[in-house]
Amino acid sequence: MGNCCASPTGAGAGAGEEEVSSGGGRRTRTGTRRRGRSRTPSPSTTAGARGGRRPAEDHGAEGPDRPRHRGRYELGRELGRGEFGVTYLCTDKVSGEGYACKSISKKKLRTAVDVEDVRREVDIMRHLPPHPNIVSLKDTYEDDYAVHLVMELCEGGELFDRIVARGHYTERAAAEVTRTIVEVVQVCHKHGVMHRDLKPENFLFASKKENSPLKAIDFGLSVFFKPGERFTEIVGSPYYMAPEVLKRDYGPEVDVWSAGVILYILLCGVPPFWAETEQGVAQAIIRSIIDF
Known part of the structure; x- marks a missing residue:
């Protein structure tokens, strides 16, 4: 890709x-x-009814739906799930600081438009200035299975x-x-x-x-x-x-x-x-x- x-x-x-x-x-x-x-x-x-929302699940660090994750960050529990990817709690192995990692499965990026959408999302988050009311993008990288966006944890x-x-x-x-x-x-x-x-x-x-x-x-x-x-x-x-x-x-x-x-x-x-x-x-x- x-x-x-x-x-x-x-x-x-x-x-x-x-x-x-x-x-x-x-x-x-x-x-x-x-x-x-x-x-x-x-x-x-x-x-008080809360229908329609899936509870967060924890399949373990190498669960069936978990992208393989090596290097600087260690994935934790699932925080949320969308159409194209899953957001996990992640920890910087060097600093110990917690972040949210949005992992977008490459299997879901079927067309050039899908790929361009991800590129544009990253570019926009990098383009916007630091602001106390906009979540910050800390890091981005990809492996054989997914594209990972490491963001400020809320x-x-x-x-x-x-x-x-x-x-x-x-x-x-x-x-x-x-x-x-x-x-x-x-x-x-x-x-x-x-x-x-x-x-x-x-x-x-x-x-x-x-x-x-x-x-x-x-x-x-x-x-x-x-x-x-x-x-x-x-x-x-x-x-x-x-x-x-x-x-x-x-x-x-x-x-x-x-x-x-x-x-x-x-x-x-x-x-x-x-x-x-x-x-x-x-x-x-x-x-x-x-x-x-």
């Missing part, structure tokens, strides 16, 4: 994307539909889980969380990065303390952009998509929409757009039918 962790040569269109001119000096990106993994608060989840759990536990936030508490999210959006956009998958699952608390810093994670669907550039690829998590994404004509403003959806959920405990199917959710978003 080559060096998957190597930085791409530029911030242009990735493999499998076609950059076309739509007139008036505006450029657009076309591509296929991609979705983030999402759990959405509902009346049942905010009442032990406080997801913002999603705190919303479920509380039911909803007070206006003051919601304002504090939203201020952090907006600051993350501002930093990303200032440096030419559109996150495209902002949701409560993609914000982790550094520790279990009530006043713990909140950190943005998962830049797997993020992309570089230039002023005036427009995108047509439908990407993200259904409940948090902006109408412009569904209409295939959008720019960085869609991150602001997603931040607004998170604010609504913080205050109400349920998403603003609700339906039995994803198609129904999409129609509600396009029609701006908000459920108060």
Whole structure:
């Protein structure tokens, strides 16, 4: 596969994307539909039900689903599992410091687009400046089985889980969380990065303390952009998509929409757009039918 962790040569269109001119000096990106993994608060989840989430498992250092891991880092228990890889607790054998290691199986990277997505994720995390509310990338490497992203360890759990536990936030508490999210959006956009998958699952608390810093994670669907550039690829998590994404004509403003959806959920405990199917959710978003 080559060096998957190597930085791409530029911030242009990735493999499998076609950059076309739509007139008036505006450029657009076309591509296929991609979705983030999402759990959405509902009346049942905010009442305490936790369906749909797999508990973390520990298969041992060389378990059946564990990539072989040698060298500087030692893998520990599983922290989470996604479509392309598994995140493990890992320890630096030299310093003894703990990190989170996102191991992306090469078996899942079937196309050049998949490989380019990983390269872009790494490049974006390296490109963004150090920030107290953005998880930092410590190291990257690959072996015969997987690509490994060694990142700052956040032990406080997801913002999603705190919303479920509380039911909803007070206006003051919601304002504090939203201020952090907006600051993350501002930093990303200032440096030419559109996150495209902002949701409560993609914000982790550094520790279990009530006043713990909140950190943005998962830049797997993020992309570089230039002023005036427009995108047509439908990407993200259904409940948090902006109408412009569904209409295939959008720019960085869609991150602001997603931040607004998170604010609504913080205050109400349920998403603003609700339906039995994803198609129904999409129609509600396009029609701006908000459920108060």
